[in-house]
Amino acid sequence: MGILSFMADFIDSLAKRHRLLPWLLAYALLLPLPFVLTILFNEYLIDLANRICLFILLAVGLNIVKGFCGQVTVGHIGLYAIGAVTSAVLSLEPGGFGGALGFGWPIWAAIPTAVLVTAFAGLIIGLPSVRLEGAYLALATLGLGESVRIFIAVTPALGSSTGLMMIPAPRIGSFVFDSFTSYYYLVMTAAITGIYFSFSILRSATGRAFQAIREDTIAASVNGINVVKYKLLAFVLSAIYAGLAGALFAHMPPGYLHHNNFTVIEMVTLLLMVVLGGIGNVWGGVIGAIVVAIAYDQTKDLVFYFMDRPIVFQPLVFGLSMVLLVLFMPRGIGGWIEDFQRNRRFVRRSEERLSGTARNP
Amino acid sequence: MALLETRNLSKSFGGLQAINNVSLKVEPNTVHGLIGPNGSGKSTFFNLLTGVYQPDAGSYIEFDNINVTGKPAHYIAEHGLSRTFQLLRLYGELSVLDNVLVGYHPHTKYSPFAPFFNGAEVRRQDKIVKDEMFELLEFIGLAEHAEIPAAELSGGQRRLLALGRAIAMRPKMLLLDEPGAGLSPVNVDNLMATIMTLKERYKLTIVVVEHILKVVMSTCDTISVLDHGQKISEGTPEFVKNDPAVIEAYLGREMADEDIRAAMDA
Numbered sequence: 001m002g003i004l005s006f007m008a009d010f011i012d013s014l015a016k017r018h019r020l021l022p023w024l025l026a027y028a029l030l031l032p033l034p035f036v037l038t039i040l041f042n043e044y045l046i047d048l049a050n051r052i053c054l055f056i057l058l059a060v061g062l063n064i065v066k067g068f069c070g071q072v073t074v075g076h077i078g079l080y081a082i083g084a085v086t087s088a089v090l091s092l093e094p095g096g097f098g099g100a101l102g103f104g105w106p107i108w109a110a111i112p113t114a115v116l117v118t119a120f121a122g123l124i125i126g127l128p129s130v131r132l133e134g135a136y137l138a139l140a141t142l143g144l145g146e147s148v149r150i151f152i153a154v155t156p157a158l159g160s161s162t163g164l165m166m167i168p169a170p171r172i173g174s175f176v177f178d179s180f181t182s183y184y185y186l187v188m189t190a191a192i193t194g195i196y197f198s199f200s201i202l203r204s205a206t207g208r209a210f211q212a213i214r215e216d217t218i219a220a221s222v223n224g225i226n227v228v229k230y231k232l233l234a235f236v237l238s239a240i241y242a243g244l245a246g247a248l249f250a251h252m253p254p255g256y257l258h259h260n261n262f263t264v265i266e267m268v269t270l271l272l273m274v275v276l277g278g279i280g281n282v283w284g285g286v287i288g289a290i291v292v293a294i295a296y297d298q299t300k301d302l303v304f305y306f307m308d309r310p311i312v313f314q315p316l317v318f319g320l321s322m323v324l325l326v327l328f329m330p331r332g333i334g335g336w337i338e339d340f341q342r343n344r345r346f347v348r349r350s351e352e353r354l355s356g357t358a359r360n361p
Numbered sequence: 362m363a364l365l366e367t368r369n370l371s372k373s374f375g376g377l378q379a380i381n382n383v384s385l386k387v388e389p390n391t392v393h394g395l396i397g398p399n400g401s402g403k404s405t406f407f408n409l410l411t412g413v414y415q416p417d418a419g420s421y422i423e424f425d426n427i428n429v430t431g432k433p434a435h436y437i438a439e440h441g442l443s444r445t446f447q448l449l450r451l452y453g454e455l456s457v458l459d460n461v462l463v464g465y466h467p468h469t470k471y472s473p474f475a476p477f478f479n480g481a482e483v484r485r486q487d488k489i490v491k492d493e494m495f496e497l498l499e500f501i502g503l504a505e506h507a508e509i510p511a512a513e514l515s516g517g518q519r520r521l522l523a524l525g526r527a528i529a530m531r532p533k534m535l536l537l538d539e540p541g542a543g544l545s546p547v548n549v550d551n552l553m554a555t556i557m558t559l560k561e562r563y564k565l566t567i568v569v570v571e572h573i574l575k576v577v578m579s580t581c582d583t584i585s586v587l588d589h590g591q592k593i594s595e596g597t598p599e600f601v602k603n604d605p606a607v608i609e610a611y612l613g614r615e616m617a618d619e620d621i622r623a624a625m626d627a
Contacts (some may be wrong), residue, residue, distance in 0.1 A: 200476035204483045205462070205469040207476075208455070212463045215452035222411050222446075224438035224467030224530060233473055280454075345508060 034181040046180040051186035059289040063239025068235035069281035070214025078145030080260035083246025087114035102155040115243040122239020153259040163258035278334020364389040369419040381590040394581035402590040403570040442531035453512035464529030537569040
């Protein structure tokens with residue numbers, strides 16, 4: 001606790017000087033990561049770091065709709081797929097491999113368009129939330145999300161079973177983001193910016209409206225919150241995150257996209273991140289994304305042999321850990337973070353009261 | 362000119378006629394009591410006024426010269442009609458300050474997307490609003506608990522917070538659904554004193570549903586009595602107290618006059 005308190009004090013003192021200082025510090029600390037990873041381990045881990053950044057974007061986005069607004073959605077991975085495929089197809093050259101569609105757009109036009117398309121798709125996935133709640137809403141969104149994947153899987157123009165290949169890498173001038181290391185700076189910047197804006201939303205009237213809907217929908221409507229509008233807005237905002245993550249995934253080296261990246265298993269992994277992180281807590285979601293992505297990556301090749309037949313037991317372990325988490329750690333890592341922050345606030349206020357300098361927060 | 366007026370307000374749930382042709386006027390700057398035995402339709406009446414339930418065809422509700430019949434709850438709230446709930450319905454996990462900030466929501470001036478495009482403006486406005494809401498919390502005596510989650514307040518503090526949240530939107534009219542439920546007699550008196558100060562301070566018109574007749578009799582200018590979804594009596598506290606129809610609804614026909622007086626004064 002001593003080290004944590006020291007760090008928290010340090011971050012507070014930085015934030016007091018300027019709101020953005022802690023963020024810039026975090027950014028600066030993350031800059032040398034690819035070199036550290038290459039020296040200590042191997043270059044493959046940079047690819048893992050890139051995927052973790054995308055998962056952070058996804059988890060932070062999912063947290064907006066599920067954590068802040070309390071709407072259970074299992075269609076998030078479908079939005080990720082829409083963002084990825086849209087950006088890939090828009091930027092591919094026409095007449096590509098295997099009958100894939102291609103429009104030959106510049107990448108910096110394709111990515112924002114893909115985000116907008118995904119935002120619109122988020123609106124559609126959010127429509128059932130107007131009438132449905134809880135498990136029923138989960139079922140409806142699951143159906144919508146999975147139908148996106150199946151549609152991609154059976155449509156040759158979108159890659160079908162072979163996938164989309166040779167998706168171009170982004171470039172600025174003559175600099176091309178086609179290596180793990182260069183792409184890392186792209187996705188890491190996106191992840192940090194995503195986390196920052198998620199806090200901006202949470203701390204505005206928009207975020208408070210989301211949370212009011214989560215806590216008590218009827219009270220929220222009587223307090224003048226247009227519940228339908230804000231529910232859909234939460235879906236749209238989370239879709240913007242998913243669309244950006246998807247588009248960045250499509251152009252990530254080696255520029256290959258397959259519908260297997262958008263299965264229900266991926267969705268469960270994503271849910272696991274948010275649940276482990278603590279539903280509604282932004283930093284918890286980020287830590288959850290890092291932990292689960294590493295665990296997922298390190299266990300995916302584990303097999304044991306039963307009567308000489310290989311059995312991949314990763315899905316079992318992940319399913320089981322989800323159940324155990326919900327049973328024994330319902331507030332997740334975020335619960336610890338919140339307890340820690342509240343203790344600090346309590347101590348600080350007590351000190352202020354004792355010294356007679358209590359102030360308006 | 363009445364601030365709130367209902368004409369032929371009706372609501373049925375399946376075969377149950379919860380509210381039956383109630384016409385009512387509430388004059389500005391008054392305290393209007395709404396009483397009636399359990400199940401007489403008081404809460405349903407509030408839910409109809411605030412748009413939580415939609416009224417049956419033929420009903421008409423006018424608030425502040427606007428027809429609000431069948432309008433959604435947030436629309437009615439935006440026009441200055443606020444309420445509390447019998448079961449409070451606080452946002453338990455949100456801090457006390459955030460609870461009143463949500464109450465202020467209809468007056469938010471920036472767009473929901475502003476956190477993305479104009480963070481500085483959001484912070485500037487939120488700072489002003491937070492100071493204002495903090496003053497409100499100081500006034501109702503919850504300022505020192507501003508940062509703790511609402512769920513951790515005591516029962517009496519929660520009732521105060523529910524009141525604060527309803528007032529945060531600067532309403533023209535406030536509907537109070539059993540503000541004193543579950544409080545000791547002393548606390549009820551304190552709460553009613555707070556409510557009356559708030560009424561003066563914020564120039565409110567109040568409609569109050571309350572079971573504690575002593576409270577209603579002492580604070581209300583006009584009282585309407587509901588029974589089985591119908592308005593059976595209306596007038597000054599003195600008039601209602603002595604109306605045979607009211608006495609019958611509450612106590613039945615058999616009881617002696619003195620018993621009734623005793624019950625009313627209790």
